[in-house]
Amino acid sequence: MAARGRFRYLDRMSASEDLPLGRSPELMSPVDTALLVIDVQQKLMPLVPGQRRIVWNIRRLIDGAEALGLSVLASEQYPQGLGPTVPELASRLKNVAAKQAFSCAGCTELMGRLGTEGRHKVLAVGIEAHVCVQQTVLDLLSADFRVYVAVDAVGARYDVDRDTALRRMDSAGATLTTTEAALFEWCGRSDRPEFKKISALVREQSPPES
DSSP states (O other): OOHHHHHHHHHHHHHOTTOOOOOOTTSOOTTTEEEEEEOOBTTTGGGSTTHHHHHHHHHHHHHHHHHHTOEEEEEEESHHHHOSBOHHHHTTOOSOEEESSSSGGGOHHHHHHHHHHTOOEEEEEEEOIIIIIHHHHHHHHHTTOEEEEEEEEEEOSSHHHHHHHHHHHHHHTOEEEOHHHHHHHHHOOSSSTTHHHHHHHHHSOOOOOO
């Protein structure tokens, strides 16, 4: 624990032994966070290594977000050419925004929802990590959003592009996390009624890659 944080902790404990610590602003919660599903489209996903597990993880995040009341946003890059969102996710998504700019920051519909709903934290997932995901993340960071990236729910056609994009987003200030960590972070407690749903999502068997 850093010295400044340790002193704050000791000051609070001396004021009252029963005083609970506050939650870190680094943590996501259902009231301040949106899940952004970026361009998980039918003509792109077959080209991405590990695509079955990526789609599985995104589907679990969508289900968890719906159970806990997070906002779920989604985009499609030039769907006339790249096709719609894959069926496993499309049935769970509403009002998917079409775009031609690589960054979702150019989608006034999506950005408007973040503003009107007061969501200042965004968990980004989807493809491709080094193009639409990265450009969206960097634009959101520039607009003072706190941005998270689920590393097991993003992909690219080539590992070097995915890995380099994750390093760049990390160095720019995005927080790297995983699907399971995000689900538990959103839930926060084991005594809330939604925990049963979150626990079931976490216990799901990962699909094999073929």
